[in-house]
Amino acid sequence: MCRFVAYKGHDIFLADLLNRSSQSLIRQSFKATKRAEPLNGDGFGVGWYAHEVDPVPCVFTSMQPAWANRNLKRLSDKIHSTCVFAHVRAASEGSLVTELNCHPFQHKEFLWMHNGFIADFAKIKRKLRNKLIDELYLDIDGTTDSEHAFALFLNYLHRYRDNYNLDRLAAVLAKTIKKIVQWSPGEQQGLASHCNFAVTDGHSIVASRYASGESEEPQSLYLARGTRFEVRDGQYRMIKRKGRVEAIIIASEPLTAAEEDWEPVPRNHIVTVSPEMHVKMKPI
Numbered sequence: 341m342c343r344f345v346a347y348k349g350h351d352i353f354l355a356d357l358l359n360r361s362s363q364s365l366i367r368q369s370f371k372a373t374k375r376a377e378p379l380n381g382d383g384f385g386v387g388w389y390a391h392e393v394d395p396v397p398c399v400f401t402s403m404q405p406a407w408a409n410r411n412l413k414r415l416s417d418k419i420h421s422t423c424v425f426a427h428v429r430a431a432s433e434g435s436l437v438t439e440l441n442c443h444p445f446q447h448k449e450f451l452w453m454h455n456g457f458i459a460d461f462a463k464i465k466r467k468l469r470n471k472l473i474d475e476l477y478l479d480i481d482g483t484t485d486s487e488h489a490f491a492l493f494l495n496y497l498h499r500y501r502d503n504y505n506l507d508r509l510a511a512v513l514a515k516t517i518k519k520i521v522q523w524s525p526g527e528q529q530g531l532a533s534h535c536n537f538a539v540t541d542g543h544s545i546v547a548s549r550y551a552s553g554e555s556e557e558p559q560s561l562y563l564a565r566g567t568r569f570e571v572r573d574g575q576y577r578m579i580k581r582k583g584r585v586e587a588i589i590i591a592s593e594p595l596t597a598a599e600e601d602w603e604p605v606p607r608n609h610i611v612t613v614s615p616e617m618h619v620k621m622k623p624i
Contacts, residue, residue, distance in 0.1 A: 341559055343368040344427040344443070344453045345595065346538045346545050348613055349587030350568060354386060354416035358406075358426055361576040361595045369406040369428040374560040374593045382429045383442040384412065387451045388421035389542040395449045397425075397542060401442035423542050425451045440482035445490050447479060449541045452493070454486035455559050455592050456534025459552070461485040464523040468492055492516050493539065506544045510612050513537060513546050514624050521552045532556040538590060545613040547590045549605040550624055561605040564589045565619060577601060585617045 345357050345365050359366040369384065385401035402409050406428045427443035444451040458464070468488050469477060476491045476498070493516045500508055517535045524533055532553040539546050551558035565588045566578035578587065578601040589595065590611060594602040605611050611621045 341457075341534070342427060342429050342443070342453075342455045343372055343592040344425070344455055344536075344538060345592070346453070346540065346547060346590040347424040347569075347588070348540070348545055349422060349617070351420050351422050352424070352569065352587070353418075353420045354388065354424060354426070355413070356569060356576070357424060357589070357595065358386065358416045359413060362597050363593060363595050365426050365428055365591075365595070366406045366412075368593055372593060382437045383439065384409070384426070384428045385442040385444050386412070386416070386424065386426040387444045387446060388419060388425075389423045390421065391542065395542060397423075397446060397449070397451055399444060399446050399451070401439050403437055403439045403442060423540060423545075425453055425538065425540060427453045436483055438482065441484045441487070443486060445482075445487050447476075447490070447494055450490075450494070451540050451542075452486075452490040453538045454484075454489060455536040455561075456551075458485040458489065458520055458535070459524045459531035459533045460529075461488070461524075463525050464520070467523055468520075471495060473498060489516060489520060489535070489537065490539075492519065493537075506546070506612055506614050509539065509541075509544060509546045510610050510622070513539065513548055514610060517548060517550055517624060524552075534559050536561055536592070543615040545588070545590065546610060547605070548610050548624065550608050558607055560592055561611075562591050562594050562602040563605055563611060563619070564591070564594070564601050564603070565617075566601070585619070588613050588617060588619065 383403040384406035387399040425444040535550040549561040566580040
C-alpha cells in the first residue's frame with residue numbers, strides 16, 4: 341500500500357505538506373503509522389498547478405525513496421501552489437519499481453493517485469484495455485493497476501468531452517470502482533480490491549475510500565479543513581477562523597499530531613471538494 345496527500349486552498353509551499361510537519365508525507369515514506377508496514381520507499385511523485393501559466397500540471401517523479409531525494413527537498417522549499425497532489429509508493433508484489441509506475445499520473449489537466457490494489461488485476465487487464473479509446477490506450481506508459489484504473493476513469497469521462505462538472509466526476513469515479521469490482525474474478529474468491537483513488541483537474545478534487553467485500557476495512561483516509569494550514573506554537577495546525585474554509589487536505593494519514601483537526605472519511609464513501617471549497621461525502 342502507499343500514502344498520498346491531496347491539497348486545495350490558499351497558496352502553500354510544497355514543503356508544508358511534504359517535509360515540514362511532524363507527520364509529513366516524507367516521514368510517512370519511512371514511518372507510516374496507519375498501516376502494518378511502515379515503509380513506502382519504492383518511489384514518489386508530486387504534481388502541482390501553476391494556473392497563471394496553463395491548466396496542465398507539472399509532475400516530478402522519481403524511483404528513489406522520498407526521504408533520500410535531495411532535489412525533492414530543494415524544490416519543495418521554493419515551489420508553491422493552490423492545488424497539490426503527492427504520493428509515496430509501496431509497490432505491490434510483482435509490480436515493477438520504475439519511474440513510469442510512480443504516481444501521480446497525469447493526462448491533460450488531470451492528476452490521479454491510488455492507494456490500494458485491484459484484486460487479480462492481471463486477469464482483468466486485457467478486458468480493461470479493450471474498453472479504452474485509442475488515445476487513452478496509447479497514453480498508458482507503466483504497468484500498474486493504478487494507471488489502468490485512471491485510463492478507465494478517463495474513458496468513461498470522455499463521453500462528456502470538456503462538458504463535465506463535479507457531480508459527473510464523482511459519478512464517473514464511482515462507476516470506475518464498480519466496474520473494476522464487477523470484472524475482478526478475485527471477488528468470487530474472497531479477494532478484496534482496495535480503491536482509495538484521488539483525482540483533480542486543478543479546481544475540484546474527488547477522492548474515494550473503498551474496499552470490496554462486506555467485512556473488508558478500506559485503507560485509511562482523512563480530511564482536514566479550515567482557514568489556514570500553518571505553524572501555530574511550533575506545530576502545524578489546520579487553523580479555523582469564523583467558519584471560513586480556505587484550505588482542505590485529504591490524506592492517507594494525518595499530517596499532524598492534532599487528531600481533532602482530522603476527520604476520517606467513512607467506509608466506502610466518495611468525498612468531493614468544489615472550486616468554491618465546499619465539501620460533500622456520499623456513499624458509493
